[in-house]
Amino acid sequence: MTGDAAPTAFRIETAGRASRIAAASAGVILLALLALPAFAGRNLIQDLMVLFYMLALAQCWNLLAGYAGLISVGQQAFVGLGGYLLFALTLKAGVDPLLAIPIAGVAAAIVALPTALVVFRLRGAYFAIGTWVVAEVFRLSFAQVKGLGGGTGTSLPPQATSGVFGIEWVKTLLDVRTPAARDIISYWAALALMAGTLAVIYWLLRSRRGLALGAIRDHEAAAAGLGVDIYRVKLAVYVASAAMTGMIGALIYLQKARISPDAAFAVLDWTAYVIFIVVIGGIGTMEGPVVGVIVFHLLQHYLADFGAWYLILLGTLGIAVMLFAPRGIWGLISERTNVTLFPIRRRLVVDGADARLDLPDG
Amino acid sequence: MTSWLDALIQGVLLGGLYALFAAGLSLIFGVMRLVNLAHGDLIVLAAFVILVVAEKLGLDPFAAALLALPVLFAAGFALQYVLLNRTLGRDLLPPLLVTFGLSIIIQNGLLQLFSADSQRLRSGAIETASIALGGGIAIGVVPLLTLLGAVLVIVILNLIFYRTRLGRAFRATSDDLDVAQLMGIDIRGVFATAMGVAFTVIAISALYLGLRANFDPTSGPARLLYAFEAVIIGGLGSFWGTLAGGIVLGLAQTIGARIDPEWQILSGHLAFLVVLVLRPRGLFPRAQD
Numbered sequence: 001m002t003g004d005a006a007p008t009a010f011r012i013e014t015a016g017r018a019s020r021i022a023a024a025s026a027g028v029i030l031l032a033l034l035a036l037p038a039f040a041g042r043n044l045i046q047d048l049m050v051l052f053y054m055l056a057l058a059q060c061w062n063l064l065a066g067y068a069g070l071i072s073v074g075q076q077a078f079v080g081l082g083g084y085l086l087f088a089l090t091l092k093a094g095v096d097p098l099l100a101i102p103i104a105g106v107a108a109a110i111v112a113l114p115t116a117l118v119v120f121r122l123r124g125a126y127f128a129i130g131t132w133v134v135a136e137v138f139r140l141s142f143a144q145v146k147g148l149g150g151g152t153g154t155s156l157p158p159q160a161t162s163g164v165f166g167i168e169w170v171k172t173l174l175d176v177r178t179p180a181a182r183d184i185i186s187y188w189a190a191l192a193l194m195a196g197t198l199a200v201i202y203w204l205l206r207s208r209r210g211l212a213l214g215a216i217r218d219h220e221a222a223a224a225g226l227g228v229d230i231y232r233v234k235l236a237v238y239v240a241s242a243a244m245t246g247m248i249g250a251l252i253y254l255q256k257a258r259i260s261p262d263a264a265f266a267v268l269d270w271t272a273y274v275i276f277i278v279v280i281g282g283i284g285t286m287e288g289p290v291v292g293v294i295v296f297h298l299l300q301h302y303l304a305d306f307g308a309w310y311l312i313l314l315g316t317l318g319i320a321v322m323l324f325a326p327r328g329i330w331g332l333i334s335e336r337t338n339v340t341l342f343p344i345r346r347r348l349v350v351d352g353a354d355a356r357l358d359l360p361d362g
Numbered sequence: 363m364t365s366w367l368d369a370l371i372q373g374v375l376l377g378g379l380y381a382l383f384a385a386g387l388s389l390i391f392g393v394m395r396l397v398n399l400a401h402g403d404l405i406v407l408a409a410f411v412i413l414v415v416a417e418k419l420g421l422d423p424f425a426a427a428l429l430a431l432p433v434l435f436a437a438g439f440a441l442q443y444v445l446l447n448r449t450l451g452r453d454l455l456p457p458l459l460v461t462f463g464l465s466i467i468i469q470n471g472l473l474q475l476f477s478a479d480s481q482r483l484r485s486g487a488i489e490t491a492s493i494a495l496g497g498g499i500a501i502g503v504v505p506l507l508t509l510l511g512a513v514l515v516i517v518i519l520n521l522i523f524y525r526t527r528l529g530r531a532f533r534a535t536s537d538d539l540d541v542a543q544l545m546g547i548d549i550r551g552v553f554a555t556a557m558g559v560a561f562t563v564i565a566i567s568a569l570y571l572g573l574r575a576n577f578d579p580t581s582g583p584a585r586l587l588y589a590f591e592a593v594i595i596g597g598l599g600s601f602w603g604t605l606a607g608g609i610v611l612g613l614a615q616t617i618g619a620r621i622d623p624e625w626q627i628l629s630g631h632l633a634f635l636v637v638l639v640l641r642p643r644g645l646f647p648r649a650q651d
Binding site: 065069071073118121122124125126128129130132133134136137140141143144267268272275279283308309311312314315316318319322323326 | 397454459460463464465466467469473586590634
């Protein structure tokens, strides 16, 4: 974008001061989180793990719905697929669980390709229900796989994961017992996946393809008119987010160590919650899901005991945000402060002048 | 042989129920391009309303449904006028997410009020009555009434759409919203009326759902998927296509169940996906959208 043709007095820049501070503090936070198992108890580690994988799922859904205009209510298809693949690989093929996670991601991408060819025939809102049907097909199909427990599901015995790569090293380094060491390894895997998902999506949105995505989000017909190959971009985003979602699913079920079709392909856990996180935080921004996952975690922590009432509240909150603050909490913050933490917006800066022109996101 | 013939007949009858589910969804989408993710939950909600009216007043479910109809029409009108009209516009996301939120609220509200127990509408002798066709095949009276009900609903909807002023407004807003507004059509009122009509169709679907099978607060999403599949199989834009779509889905499920009871739902979904691959615009397409 900083082409030679531009007069030297102009620069295109993306990062603002807040985002440079954010980048530096992100590095510090990442290091702190990496070192956390040395100080923190198991409960905190487990809580954070949930936070990490929900954030990663939310970023994937946000990429689909917030940027590519692909509103899916069937992402549980890939969470469950990843989980089941992890179980199949470790139980039946004796693969190391940590290795099974990326394999599950590749497999999810391979499955996503023909799936996309079918569901992409449905437009707009019907696409949403189509993805849900696909998730149901996956659920009902895995319920037929007797080798993985059929409809009731199966468990991952502790010995299948106690030989996981690096566990001896963690045990001696941090002086913990096997179950705690297993948690710590899963925690690091979750941290890596979350940071990796954020990095991939950030990189994607900063790239040429990201510009195309922003264009599609803002006006699909106009984007097509400017030469964006809508179908290919959407297909790429769908497959990429399926791969990431599949890996996250594999990790979730490595941690849960128990899988059943109804839980692994649950629309509530893996799509409804994720949608609320994104919508409440702010759809179409990378900061939104981060804010959303914190709000979600607090609500969950204080209100989950209320069961059905908690879900009624969550639904009402989602509707209220959609109607009255469609850009979510982050939208309200950035409207007032003009702060961005993940700078993907390009700005035209005129050197020696105060003029600053915001270019469209991308 | 008899068993397969029986499966065919039962499949067609089951298709009547799915056509009823689908008619409401299709009506709303046709008029205002709204895909209602809470459609299935609204059917279940209506079934609970009929159940409560029948139990409190000691009425037969048919009479209870008749009493509930105006209430549900008003509820649908109000829902559209107060809430859903605000979500309509160029952006797809608000209507989808608001109805998705509604779906979760309804499910959990019903769970809170009625617990997770399975319920059924009781209607005395008619429930088990059947007509023998000879050769060991019999048709249940309730399934037959369901199919006839679906045909009747579709006839009436077609009459409303093509023979009344209201129907002309429905078609006008469906064809071109802006021009319809310029012609002086109050689209907010038209949309709300359409939702009211859809709610009466939902109430009729709920009556037959409750008479034919058990339902509980979590039965909604599966009904939404069946309704959606019937609409897409039949092809958007035609109520008769929706009936055909419902019957194809009913047949696929019944035949699948005959092969292995566990395959009933899965074979319905697979039939839908096959139609989507081979005939993406459905078997009897009409609309361009």
